[in-house]
Amino acid sequence: MHERRTTIGSRVGLHARPAATFARAAAEAGIPVTIAAGDRGPVPAASMLSVMTLGVEFGQEVVLAAEGPGAEEALEALVLLLESDLDAH
């Protein structure tokens, strides 16, 4: 099991467009990835609805987890995504 911690770079939190962008990327990772925030979760990262129910705000820490071949690379890509401001125009 691989785990990565990171903080949310989107000013609006992991809510609207950023939640959709993240869930889409997680679905494309090809392996199941989970995301947890504080005492909420873990939930499947590929589900936008589940990601939204974490109510993650800007600057909050989240934990991503996955296992199996390619897990490390998949998590690295998702961490980079979360750290950027996904709602910036």
Place this chain on the structure above:
Amino acid sequence: MPTDVAARELVGRGVSAGLVCAPVLRLVPTAATHPGDGPDTGTPEERLSRIVAALDAVAHDMEARVAGAPPAAVEVLQMTAELARDPALASAAESHLRSGCSAEGALDAAVEDFCAQLDALGGYLAERVSDLRDVRDRATAHLRGDAQPVVPSPGYPYILAARDLSPADTATLGESDVVGILTEEGGPTSHTAILARSLGLPAVVACDRAAAIPDGTVVVLDGSTGLVELEPDEERREAVRRELAAPARPTATGPGRTRDGHPVGLLANIGTVADAERAASYDGEGVGLFRTEFLFLNRADRPDVAEQTAIYTRVFELFGGRPVTVRTLDAGSDKPIAFLQLQPEENPALGVRGIRLATTDRAHLVDQLTALGHAQRATAVRLKVMAPMVSTAEEARDFVLTARAAGLTEVGVMVEVPAAALRATDLLAEVDFVSIGTNDLSQYTFAADRMVSGLGNLLDPWQPALLDLVATVGSAAQAVAKPVGVCGEAAADPLFAAVLVGLGITSLSMAAPALQGVRDQLAVLPRSLCQEMASAARQATSAGAAREAALGLAESVRRLADA
């Protein structure tokens, strides 16, 4: 009201100004009325595959509408499609199926699970609840083999009536036959209202029995007053046709003013840099409320003066020489501001919050005011600074001294606590301006928590007791010729805005898209009538009667103008 008149008129809330006369057609069929009630057969596995197929069909419907849809609509449609395909929805439905639910029941229960969680989170996420229920209603229709709700396209102009319209319904209204919108649900900030305003379609929401009007009924709908006349006589139709055929009355532009030229500042509320960018593109006179919490929330460390200065500078630059009114940090033990180390409290609304934080941690206030001073000197902005949750003249004086020490020249306080409203004269002796936060003033006046559902009537801004407090502050400010603003959702309601002007308010601050409606309303009413509306509203003994009284007077002006 005699019954024959009652049957010929419906009253709702006008949320997008404009007059239109056309037949009504309903969104058909209306959404599934009792989701989850359908009978069912088959094994849980068969039921699950039917649910998945229904959700998939909804996603396809949405994607099919994307082609040719305007950019704003594309996002709504794609979002709805993604919700329908969300794997978590199907797996939640699966677990309800295992406990013996029908396909419809499992889908409904799964949707409601998520709605409850999103609702509890509030704000943007809570607004997704209606999107999710829309997905459920559409999927339920697929499960039942019913037709999908469609916006009619009869080839002639009509007024679209519905219980409520989902974002997916409204997404493609721009290039349809729809010339007006009438719904039973919704409010001035619902997506239907926002979209109607952006398309310039007259709209009335919160209108009881709107969806029960038979198809083909001709109505005159007034998006300013909220009045809907059913089957008007030929004389009235002709009057409306003449009015519409006359050279378009230009909608008001520029600074806000009443019909007789009394100026009323029309300002925007902002809470992030992105908000500021959007607001700066509207026809507004500046910012009446810049909430600064976004700088402090969800971070462990204190933002230093340099970081704050950079962000304030970025926002001020957007508004050139226009005024920007900044509210200093408004936090309490219910907001997660780590560096303030707030102690848990039984009643955060009544605890150490707003300006009271300065008694335990003065450094954050001094830093914020210092950064605001730097940003003011770096830009051309006309900066006004105000403190939240001020109750006494002493607190006001202390804030003014601290702000002046940081080089700030226009310093005011918010009036949100009844004590501050009652002694507004004392506060005004200390400050350059005051701004009334109607939401908090309601909550503290009526001892009604804004977060508790079911207390809506107490929190109605038309409550005469709230109007009395606003009047007290308005007269106190008038007596010393100092500005008094209102920043709160209430200022965005054109009718209420007119009453506020009548109570002596000199500027109104609201979400930027609401500015035009308020500007148009004020432009047709003389100040003396605003004052009459205000005193009629204050003579009422209930919120509903206060609104009726003000509406009656506003209507009388329109009828005179029509005659």
